Amino acid sequence: MNLNNIKLFVDEHNVANLSLQSNSILINEEFINDFIEAINFICNNKKIKGVIISSDQGKYDYDYDLNFLLSLTNAKAIFDFITKFSKTLRKLETIGKPIVSLIEGEIKLCGLEIILHSHYRIALDDSKTNFYFKNIKYSLIPSIGGSQRLPRLVGINESINLFLSNKILSAEEALKIKLIDEIVKEKEQLINAARHYIVNNPVSLQKWDNKKIQSNKLNPFSSQNLGYFISKNASLHANTADHYPSVKVLISSIYEGLNTDVNSGLKIEARHITWLIQNIETRSMIETTILHKSTEKIQEDIIQKFKSSFEENYAAEGVRLLINGVSAPLIENAGKRLDFNAGPLEIADSNEIQCVINHLDSTDAAVASLIRSMQKINRNGLSNDKGFYDYKKGIKHNIWPDLINLIPPSKIQPSIEEVETRLLYSSINNIFYNFIKHSAIKDPKICDLMLIKKIGFPFWTGGAFNWVKKYGIDFFNKKSNEYSKVFGSRFVVNPDILKILKSF
Secondary structure (H helix, E strand, O other): OEOOOEEEEEOOOOEEEEEEOOOOOEEOHHHHHHHHHHHHHHHHOOOOOEEEEEEOOOOEOOEEOHHHHHHOOOHHHHHHHHHHHHHHHHHHHOOOOOEEEEEOOEEOHHHHHHHOOOOEEEEEOOOOOEEEOOOHHHOOOOOOOHHHHHHHHHOHHHHHHHHOOOOEEEHHHHHHOOOOOEEEOOOHHHHHHHHHHHHHOOOOOOOOOOOOOOOHHHOOOOHHHHHHHHHHHHHHHHHHOOOOHHHHHHHHHHHHHHOOOHHHHHHHHHHHHHHHHHOHHHHHHHHHHHHOOOOOOOOHHHHHHHHHHHHHHHHHHHHHHHHOOOOHHHHHHHHHHOOOOOOHHHHHHHOOHHHHHHHOOOOOHHHHHHHHHHHHOOOOEHHHOEOOEEEEOOEEEEEOOOHHHHOOOOOOOOOHHHHHHHHHHHHHHHHHHHHHHOOOOOOHHHHHHHHHHHHOOOHHHOOHHHHHHHHOHHHHHHHHHHHHHHHOHHHOOOHHHHHHHHHO
C-alpha cells in the first residue's frame, strides 16, 4: 500500500511494516487520512502478527500544520481534527499485537507522540539519534496523547520538566529514563531486534492498559504529587499571571488525565488543546514567531535604537509610578508578571538611572528631582552597586531600604493589574513612536518579531501590533487617550499608527 505519506507492506513473516514518508513533515488532514487507511488495513488483516513503525529517513521530525490548525475557528472542528488522529492511533495501540518503533535521527514532539503508541521502542546508538524537546510555553501542548502517555511512562516530574525545557536527549539518556526500551549499535540490527520482540511477545499491552500494573507514583492525589501540582501552579501565576496558557493547560491536562483512565485522559487533553488553539495569546505567539517567515534583515543600529528607547521609556514609567506613590515592590512585580526582562527600576539601574532623564518632559519635574537626589548620594545604578537596588559586586540583592524615606509610598495602592496596564501601554506607545520615526522598518509583522527576539518585549503578546490588533484597536486607543489626559502626551496614539493597525 503506497499512500502519499505512508508506505505499508506485509513481509514474509506476516509483520506489517509501516514507514512514514518524509515528503511531508506537517501533520494535516491528508497525513491523518493516510494513517487511518493504513491502520484500518492492519486491524482488518488477522494474519498480521505485529507492526514495525519506521521512517524512510529515520527521522520523526513531525510538527502540526499550524496554518491549518489556526484556520479552524470553530471549537468542534478543532476537537474533531485532534481526536480523529488520536482515536486512530489508539486503535492501533490496543490491537493486542506487538507494535515496535525503530528510531534514528531527530525526534520532535509530534514524532514522539506517534512512537509513544508503540509497545516497544528501539533506537540506533548514533550521535544523530536525539529527542528534541522544545519548551511548550510559547506554543501548543501535546495533542495526540503525549501529556497522558509520557507521564505514565517516565513519571510526572520528569515529563513536565521535559515539556518545559529545550533539552536534547541522546539515545542513552532516553534509555536511562525509560523513554525507549533498547539501543542497538548497527542500523541493520534495528529490524532484527524488532522482529525478535514481536516473536517473543505475540500479545502486547501498554503498561497503562495492563490492569495488573499499578503505580502509586502516578497518583496525582498522593501527598508528593499534589504538593508538586499546587506549588507549580502557584509559581506560574506569580511569575507571569497566566500569560503563557500552554504551561497551565499542560499541567491541568496531566493532573486531570492521571486521575482517570487513559481513554478519558485523551479526551481531557483534546479539550484542553482545543481551548488553547482558540486562545488569543497562543495564537499571537504562534503567528508572530512561527508562521511569519521573513528573510528581511533589520540593521543592527536600528535594533539598538529601538532597544535603548524601549528600555529607557520602560524605566522612566517605573520611576513615574514611584513618584505617583506606587510601592517599588509592586512596580517590579508588575513588570516581571508581564514578563519583561526585569522590573523597570532594575532596568533603570542596569542602564544607569541617568537614562530616565532622556524620556522626561516638563510635567516630570518630580522625577528629575528624584534622580538628582539619588545621584548626589552616589546611587547611580549597577556600575557602582547602588541604585534603586543594592548590589554586591554586580549581583542584585534587595530594593534599597531607604528608598521609602526618599519617596514614601501612598497608603492606598493600586491593583497590580492597573500597574501592569500602564507599563504595557506606555511601552507599546513608545514602540509605535519609534516605528514611525525609523522608517527603515515598514512591516508591522517584522517589527513584532524584532520586538520579541531582539528587544525584550513580552513574548506572550506576539508583539505590539499583534497584541493591539487582537485585543481591540478602538479599546487600546480609548484607554491610551484616558491615560494621556492624566499622565501626559506620551500615551497619545499617532493617527498613522491607527491606520496601519487597521490595514495589516
